[in-house]
Amino acid sequence: xxxxxxxxxxxxxxxxxxxxxxxxxxxxxxxxxxxxxxxxxxxxxxxxxxxxxxxxxxxxxxxxxxxxxxxxxxxxxxxxxxxxxxxxxxxxxxxxxxxxxxxxxxxxxxxxxxxxxxxxxxxxxxxxxxxxxxxxxxxxxxxxxxxxxxxxxxxxxxxxxxxxxxxxxxxxxxxxxxxxxxxxxxxxxxxxxxxxxxxxxxxxxxxxxxxxxxxxxxxxxxxxxxxxxxxxxxxxxxxxxxxxxxxxxxxxxxxxxxxxxxxxxxxxxxxxxxxxxxxxxxxxxxxxxxxxxxxxxxxxxxxxxxxxxxxxxxxxxxxxxxxxxxxxxxxxxxxxxxxxxxxxxxxxxxxxxxxxxxxxxxxxxxxxxxxxxxxxxxxxxxxxxxxxxxxxxxxxxxxxxxxxxxxxxxxxxxxxxxxxxxxxxxxxxxxxxxxxxxxxxxxxxxxxxxx
Numbered sequence: 001x002x003x004x005x006x007x008x009x010x011x012x013x014x015x016x017x018x019x020x021x022x023x024x025x026x027x028x029x030x031x032x033x034x035x036x037x038x039x040x041x042x043x044x045x046x047x048x049x050x051x052x053x054x055x056x057x058x059x060x061x062x063x064x065x066x067x068x069x070x071x072x073x074x075x076x077x078x079x080x081x082x083x084x085x086x087x088x089x090x091x092x093x094x095x096x097x098x099x100x101x102x103x104x105x106x107x108x109x110x111x112x113x114x115x116x117x118x119x120x121x122x123x124x125x126x127x128x129x130x131x132x133x134x135x136x137x138x139x140x141x142x143x144x145x146x147x148x149x150x151x152x153x154x155x156x157x158x159x160x161x162x163x164x165x166x167x168x169x170x171x172x173x174x175x176x177x178x179x180x181x182x183x184x185x186x187x188x189x190x191x192x193x194x195x196x197x198x199x200x201x202x203x204x205x206x207x208x209x210x211x212x213x214x215x216x217x218x219x220x221x222x223x224x225x226x227x228x229x230x231x232x233x234x235x236x237x238x239x240x241x242x243x244x245x246x247x248x249x250x251x252x253x254x255x256x257x258x259x260x261x262x263x264x265x266x267x268x269x270x271x272x273x274x275x276x277x278x279x280x281x282x283x284x285x286x287x288x289x290x291x292x293x294x295x296x297x298x299x300x301x302x303x304x305x306x307x308x309x310x311x312x313x314x315x316x317x318x319x320x321x322x323x324x325x326x327x328x329x330x331x332x333x334x335x336x337x338x339x340x341x342x343x344x345x346x347x348x349x350x351x352x353x354x355x356x357x358x359x360x361x362x363x364x365x366x367x368x369x370x371x372x373x374x375x376x377x378x379x380x381x382x383x384x385x386x387x388x389x390x391x392x393x394x395x396x397x398x399x400x401x402x403x404x405x406x407x408x409x410x411x412x413x414x415x416x417x418x419x420x421x422x423x424x425x426x427x428x429x430x431x432x433x434x435x436x437x438x439x440x441x442x443x444x445x446x447x448x449x450x451x
Contacts, residue, residue: 031058035090035101036062043064065079101127103128112126114321125331127384129335137322139254140264143306145240152296198285206274207273209273209426214371220369246340261309263306327363331362333364347365364397368418369423379413380406383418
């Protein structure tokens with residue numbers, strides 16, 4: 001039985017697009033005029049959410065994921081085009097919606113955000129969940145982590161790749177088969193066996209702004225529990241170099257899409273990245289380990305840097321994967337604070353771009369106190385849709401995205417309630433987005449802004 005058949009007996013129509021991508025449309029009898037567009041609309045795991053939304057009168061339309069793009073699975077443009085093609089079919093075969101909301105989780109969230117940024121004339125709002133701040137943001141964070149680990153733990157070990165994991169491959173590296181991954185796991189495991197190694201793991205994680213809580217089997221660390229924070233950072237590092245991790249799987253997929261490495265750390269001042277609370281935690285760990293933090297920061301500053309591959313810089317120029325800040329429709333995001341795959345801190349790249357553009361009132365960010373990738377509850381998802389409905393009806397956010405209001409809404413839809421919390425994103429002192437200048441670049445290393 002296909003996903004479309006599993007999805008729901010109420011499918012108004014289903015078909016395939018010219019490129020063979022399956023799509024479907026549901027219009028409930030009590031349709032309220034709003035259409036929800038979703039990359040993953042026909043995916044069976046979306047059934048409970050859509051059944052609840054259909055009961056409230058929302059129509060839904062979208063596709064299943066099609067992985068046949070020759071450029072690779074992390075190039076968002078074709079996915080956006082497919083979902084918008086379904087919207088065209090909806091308007092032609094059903095009716096012109098009164099309102100269209102793009103939404104989705106993970107890759108579907110990026111498609112929703114890209115629709116809002118690239119095609120504001122086609123959607124009235126967007127609700128992307130479980131996203132990063134752009135491809136450059138995510139891969140630069142990954143580069144900061146792996147570069148720091150290499151310099152601090154094994155600078156002369158040629159077995160340890162940092163970038164170009166997809167070099168010479170026609171397809172992304174199969175999960176767990178990249179030869180360098182076993183070497184990386186050995187080096188990290190060895191570091192964990194000593195307090196000195198643990199301190200250096202913590203420094204690398206702090207520089208990459210990794211979350212310190214990614215394992216639901218342990219409590220969320222308190223703000224000043226340095227040992228629990230260091231343990232959380234180490235767990236995150238192990239996840240990132242393990243099967244399906246950001247480094248072990250997502251980097252090869254991204255590099256295959258772009259045709260090479262498009263991340264960089266030329267001109268990055270790692271002392272500047274180590275700031276605030278994270279600096280205090282690392283300093284204490286270094287003191288306890290008898291290490292010289294300044295000496296290790298000197299090593300990072302003097303190490304040879306990495307620039308983007310010239311043939312991959314087109315990926316940095318593509319606005320469907322590196323988001324600007326010029327929002328013309330309201331966007332409401334949510335993210336779990338303990339996502340080991342996509343660090344919540346990366347959203348600062350998106351927030352900063354929106355604030356620089358003067359469109360800060362178009363963006364609201366909410367955060368869920370949970371670990372895992374896109375593990376949002378039914379009530380939390382429905383609360384987001386209701387909040388966007390109110391924003392579109394009134395033209396105002398007011399206090400509608402505060403944790404108290406969001407949790408009250410979530411409890412109305414699901415007795416389990418919501419887990420929305422106040423959460424302050426760290427400010428990144430880092431060039432992440434297209435056109436950002438590199439901070440603290442010397443005359444001999446400057447490559448200017450990536451254009």
